Structures are given as C-alpha cells and as structure tokens.
Amino acid sequence: MPFANLGLSDAVLKAVAESGYTTPTPVQEQVIPLVLMGRDVLGFAPTGTGKTASFILPMLDILSGARHRARMPRSIILSPTRELATQIAENFDTYGKYSTLSKALLIGGVGFEEQEKLLDRGVDVLIATPGRLMDHHQQGRILLNDVKLLVIDEADRMLDMGFIPDIEKIVSFVPTIRQTLMFSATMPDEILRLAKKFLMNPKEVKVERAVTNATPIEQFYVKAPSDFKAKRGLLRDVINHLQVKNAYIFCNRKKDVDILCKSLQKHGFAAGAMHGDMDQFDRNKTFDEFKSGKITMLVCSDVAARGLDVMDVSHVVNFDVPWNTEDYVHRTGRTGRAGKTGCAVMLVTKHEDKSFEPIKKLAGDLLKVLPLESAEIMADSDGEETGEPTRHHNRQHRRNRSRHGRRQPGSGGRPHHNRPHHGIHVHHGEFELPRDDEPADNIGNRIADDDNSIPDDIGNRASADESPANFSNDRGEGQSRGRRRRGGRGRNRNRDRDRDGSQSENREQRSEQRPPRENQYPRERGQTYNERRENNQNRQNRDRSERRDNRTHRQDREPSPKGLGDHVPAFLVKK
Structure with missing residues (x-):
C-alpha cells in the first residue's frame, strides 16, 4: 500500500517522497489511519520499524489550519532521552518542510534562554524530555x-529510567479531552496499567519482534575471558576478524565506556565515547561525528540503544551482556535498519551466564557461536595462566576488607591464632599462663589467687624495668625507635614525659569523667550498618552544635569593648 492511500495531505506526501520512502512500514500502515480518525492508539513495535513517522505524519495534518498562542503548545511529544528527542525534532523538520507549524525542543544539558524565547513566541509542537518540561512548568514558563x-x-x-511519576504529573496538567498516543517496544504490566489510566478506549496495534522472526541481522556470541584487559584484546580480534566498517559498542557501565574508548584509540581505532554523564554538547558532537563517518567505533551505554537512527551501521557489539532481553532487542536494532543487513556480536564471560541464558532462549537458533581461535584460547585460560586478577576477583578481595582497611576473619592472610596480641602484656615471671588441658574453673580460681598475691611495688618495678635506658640497651645501638613493635610508641612517649605517674593519674581522672563510647553512642539492636552510621553522625553533629552554642553563650557573657567594634580582641582593650 503506498502512502497516498493512507489519507495524508499532498504537502506531507511530497516531503515523504523527497525523503526516499514510497511504501509505509506495517506499523505506519496501521497507525496513521487511526490517528487521522482521532482515536487513541497503544502501539507495540520493536525498534527500527518507523514508529516516529507513524505519529509525526498524521500530526502535521491534524494541527494544520489553526494558530498557536504564546506559552501554550498544542501538541507534546515526550521522549526518554535527549538524543531521541533531538532525532524526533530532525524528523519533524524533514517531514514538515512544507508546513507552517513551529516546534520547540526542550532537553537538558543546554541553557534555558533560547528555549524561553521559543515558548514566548509560541509553538505548535513541543518535543521534550520529562525532566526539562517539568522544570519549565514549575517555573511558570509554559501552560499545558x-x-x-x-x-x-x-x-x-x-519506566526503566524512572520517569513515570513525571509523566503522571504532566498528564494531570493537560486537558482530559485530548488524543493520546503511546508507543512501547515491550508490554510489561506497568505499561498496560498506565495505558488504561492515560488512554480512552484505545486501539491496540502490535507488530512482532524482529528478533524472533526471519531477520537480516546475523547474531553471534563469543566466550570471553573475565580479565578486563584480555577481554579488550578479544574485542580487537573480533573487529579485525569481521572487518567491521562501523559499529556501536555497548557497555553496561559508564566508566567502562571511557576505559574501552581510550583503549581502542590507543590501538589506532577511530573511536568515540557517549554516555549519560557527558555534557550535552559533547554527546551531540560525538554522535554527529559518528553519523558523518569521522568516528567508526561508538563506545556507548544504553543511552544510545533507543531510537537513534544511523543508516548503514554494519555491526553492533555487546561488550557486556545486557541486563535483560529488552535491552538486547534495542541494542541489536541499531543495525539492519530499514530492511538492510547487519551483524550483532556479544562477548560473554562466565560471570554473565545468568543474563545470557534468557537472551539465548529468546533468540533461539538465530544466535550462533562465532568461530574465532583466539576466543577459544582466551576462554580456556580465562586469566588463570597469566596470574592476573580479574575484576570479579578484585571486587571480592575488596569486600573481604573492613571499612578501616583490615582483613576480616576468614578473608586470607595470617590466621588469627598466629597473629601477635597487643594491648595486654603478661609478665611470665609474675603470672602463669593457662594450659590447654586445664579446666575453666581452675583457671578462674588461680587468677583470683594471683590477683591477691600481686606485690604493692609491681608498678614501680615495671616503671624501672621499662625505662628508656633499658629499652635502648635491649634494642641495640643500630635499631631505630620507629622499629618498635606496634602499640608501644604512645605508652613510651607518655612515660618519658612524666615518670612520676602524675600524667597517668590525670589520664585516669579524665577517663572517669568521660562517658564510655558505647554509652555515648549506643548501638541499637536490629539496625543495619548504614542506619548505625547515620545515627552516630547525627549524634556527633548535635554534640558539635551544642559545644558551639556553649562557646557562643560564654563569649556573650564576657564584656565587649565599647566603641572599638566587634572584631577587636578583648586583650587589646586597656582596662
């Protein structure tokens, strides 16, 4: 069926013909007549099937013949990402070149000034991301x-990005009598619930997934090593083996995007990075360079997995296995668009088998093993022969350490029974150590007897035996003070400072006045580590503020100098 049979105007048909399209896709053939009839539509179609044109083309005819007003758009198109919103705006300019309708693009990462000028002038179509649209509405710059x-x-x-609360607020601002179109690549229960809430008697349109049918996209997977460096080497082997012309390379983590991009650039590949933490200007520049061919390898996160349309992309490489099957469908849909052939390759480590199994079940026989000799060798070794720790091993090693850097029990290192004990020093001449075969009752009785038999001058003898002179003789002339065993430096410094015991008495008095730490900040039963940490921080902040208030009150009670200003210290004033 040609576009002329869908009921579009001559101006729209002329723009479509100049774009090179003559036959509508299945989703366009079903959706366009329904939109022109004024029906609400709920469309389920995979990426790359022409959903954008299915609502832009009839929108141009519906909004023609009326005039807009300042700050009051007549149509809103909501997009999850900035790149997809920018691409929708470009398609609107392409198909609406012979129309008098105006548009405004509201996305984050750019200034508000130009967007405010467009809103003040008035627009017919508003293309926006939910966050930036809410910012303008909350500041009173736009009326819906x-x-x-x-x-x-x-x-x-x-839904995945957490925009549903903003969508619900935006829908509550628009009139109840309206026409609503909702498009999605998958059908989760939450989307069906929202469709019942937002749409009125909708017409449901479904197009089967391209992954489960005969598709021009070849799909392969390769068993990869867990070592990150070896995995990067395998990626380069895959690129050279398949003779990749240009490709999307997807990673699950933003930091891996930057590392992998620098690695490819170091080995002579024209690579660029794009993820959500980048500035919007840099993201647009990188994507434009990829479309123009200046960059052939676009290393990106899932921010580039939806809606971005670049013609003649030969390959898609999943450096990390996607978290779910929907992300795999969208990533794979970046190639083989508009009926052209493409190839998708996925690197799978042994730690990603749990995420790989649903994808393998979905693709079925279409997902094959890529014959690559280097991949088999690397998968067999998997970082063990080289002795290099993998990222999984490093994360596990960090987990086995406490927050202060010490090893936890059972995490390796020296066993606890061989480690030296500090803080309690037992003189073997005065006390007898317990034996392994001695009953617990005998140990308690003997310790009680020993406590009664301690001589009164044991403290003086200990001070004499542990004098600095004795320490220097025992240590030797060539041994430095810093090589003492841990835990003794603080005691020796206090002992050298005051040998008559007055400093120790002062410390004992201060310790008696200060409440124990467990009484000062008690640990409540059933609290998690983060809860205990937050409670202790709140208590410390409260104590700090109380001490600051006490100092303020004390300063207020002192007489301030008269006529000299508040910043003159009191000791400079003559009395």
Whole structure:
C-alpha cells in the first residue's frame, strides 16, 4: 500500500517522497489511519520499524489550519532521552518542510534562554524530555491547557529510567479531552496499567519482534575471558576478524565506556565515547561525528540503544551482556535498519551466564557461536595462566576488607591464632599462663589467687624495668625507635614525659569523667550498618552544635569593648 492511500495531505506526501520512502512500514500502515480518525492508539513495535513517522505524519495534518498562542503548545511529544528527542525534532523538520507549524525542543544539558524565547513566541509542537518540561512548568514558563495531542514515545524506557511519576504529573496538567498516543517496544504490566489510566478506549496495534522472526541481522556470541584487559584484546580480534566498517559498542557501565574508548584509540581505532554523564554538547558532537563517518567505533551505554537512527551501521557489539532481553532487542536494532543487513556480536564471560541464558532462549537458533581461535584460547585460560586478577576477583578481595582497611576473619592472610596480641602484656615471671588441658574453673580460681598475691611495688618495678635506658640497651645501638613493635610508641612517649605517674593519674581522672563510647553512642539492636552510621553522625553533629552554642553563650557573657567594634580582641582593650 503506498502512502497516498493512507489519507495524508499532498504537502506531507511530497516531503515523504523527497525523503526516499514510497511504501509505509506495517506499523505506519496501521497507525496513521487511526490517528487521522482521532482515536487513541497503544502501539507495540520493536525498534527500527518507523514508529516516529507513524505519529509525526498524521500530526502535521491534524494541527494544520489553526494558530498557536504564546506559552501554550498544542501538541507534546515526550521522549526518554535527549538524543531521541533531538532525532524526533530532525524528523519533524524533514517531514514538515512544507508546513507552517513551529516546534520547540526542550532537553537538558543546554541553557534555558533560547528555549524561553521559543515558548514566548509560541509553538505548535513541543518535543521534550520529562525532566526539562517539568522544570519549565514549575517555573511558570509554559501552560499545558491547550494541548490537543499527547504522544508518549518509548514508554518502556520511561519506566526503566524512572520517569513515570513525571509523566503522571504532566498528564494531570493537560486537558482530559485530548488524543493520546503511546508507543512501547515491550508490554510489561506497568505499561498496560498506565495505558488504561492515560488512554480512552484505545486501539491496540502490535507488530512482532524482529528478533524472533526471519531477520537480516546475523547474531553471534563469543566466550570471553573475565580479565578486563584480555577481554579488550578479544574485542580487537573480533573487529579485525569481521572487518567491521562501523559499529556501536555497548557497555553496561559508564566508566567502562571511557576505559574501552581510550583503549581502542590507543590501538589506532577511530573511536568515540557517549554516555549519560557527558555534557550535552559533547554527546551531540560525538554522535554527529559518528553519523558523518569521522568516528567508526561508538563506545556507548544504553543511552544510545533507543531510537537513534544511523543508516548503514554494519555491526553492533555487546561488550557486556545486557541486563535483560529488552535491552538486547534495542541494542541489536541499531543495525539492519530499514530492511538492510547487519551483524550483532556479544562477548560473554562466565560471570554473565545468568543474563545470557534468557537472551539465548529468546533468540533461539538465530544466535550462533562465532568461530574465532583466539576466543577459544582466551576462554580456556580465562586469566588463570597469566596470574592476573580479574575484576570479579578484585571486587571480592575488596569486600573481604573492613571499612578501616583490615582483613576480616576468614578473608586470607595470617590466621588469627598466629597473629601477635597487643594491648595486654603478661609478665611470665609474675603470672602463669593457662594450659590447654586445664579446666575453666581452675583457671578462674588461680587468677583470683594471683590477683591477691600481686606485690604493692609491681608498678614501680615495671616503671624501672621499662625505662628508656633499658629499652635502648635491649634494642641495640643500630635499631631505630620507629622499629618498635606496634602499640608501644604512645605508652613510651607518655612515660618519658612524666615518670612520676602524675600524667597517668590525670589520664585516669579524665577517663572517669568521660562517658564510655558505647554509652555515648549506643548501638541499637536490629539496625543495619548504614542506619548505625547515620545515627552516630547525627549524634556527633548535635554534640558539635551544642559545644558551639556553649562557646557562643560564654563569649556573650564576657564584656565587649565599647566603641572599638566587634572584631577587636578583648586583650587589646586597656582596662
């Protein structure tokens, strides 16, 4: 069926013909007539099937013939990412070149000034991300009372990114009598619930997934080593083996995107990075360079997995296994678009088998093993022969340490029964150590007897035996003071400072006045580590503020100098 049979105007048909399209896709063939009839539509279609044109083309005809007003758009298109919103705006310019409708693009990462000028002038179509649209609405720069058509694109991605509360607020601001179009690549229960809430008697349109049918996309997977450095080497072997022209390389973590991009650039590949933490100007620049061919390897996160349309992308490489099957569908859909051939490769480590099994079950026989000799060798060794620790091993090693850097019991290192004990020093001449075969009752009785038989001058003898002179003789002339066993330096410094015991008495008095730490900050039963830490921090902040208030009150009671200002110290004033 040609586009002329769908009921579009001549101006729209002329723009479509100049774009090179003659036959609509299945989703366009079903959705466009319904939108022109004024029906609400709930569309489920995979990426790369032409969903954007299915709502832009009829929107151009619906909004024609009326005029906009300042700060009151007549149509809103919501997109989850900035890149997808920018691409929708570009498609609107392409298909609406012969239309008099105006548009505004509201996305984050750019200033508010230009966007405010467009809103003050008035626009017909507002293309925005939920966060930036809420910012403008909360500041009173936009009114949604005149919205006739609302489009929610990539609703499942909105759900994953946590935009559903913002979407619900935006829907509450627009009029109840409106036409709503919702598109999603998957059908989770939450999306169906939102469809019942937002749409009125919708017409449901479904297009089967391209992954489960005969598809021009070849799909392969490779068993990869767990070592990050060896995995990067395997990626380079895959690129050279497949003779990749240009490709998306997806990673699950943003920090891995930067590391992998620098590694590819170091080995002579024209690579660029794109993820959510980058500035919007840098993201647009990198994506434009990839579309123009200046960059051939785009290392990116899932921010580039939805809706971005770049023609003639030969390969998609999943450096990390996607978290779920929906992300795999969207990543793979970046290649083989508009009926062209493509290839998707996935590197799978032994730690990613849990995420790989659902994808393998979904793809079925279409997912094959890539014959690569270096991959078999690396998978067999898996970082063990080289002796290099893997990222999984490093994370486990860090978990076995406490928050102060010490090893936890059972985490390796020296066993506890061989480690030296500090803090309690037993003189073997005065006390007898307990024997292994001695009953507990005998140990308690003997310790009690020993306590009664301690001579009165044991403290003086200990001070004499542990004098600095004796220490220097025992240590030797060539041994430095810093090589003493741990825990003794503080005691020796206090002993050298005051030998008559007055310093010890002062410390004992201060310790008696100060409440124990467990009484000062008690640990409540059933609390987690984060809860205990937060409670202790709150208590410390409260004590700090009380001490500061006490100092303030004490300063207020002192007489301030008259006529010299508040910043003159009191000791400079003559009495």
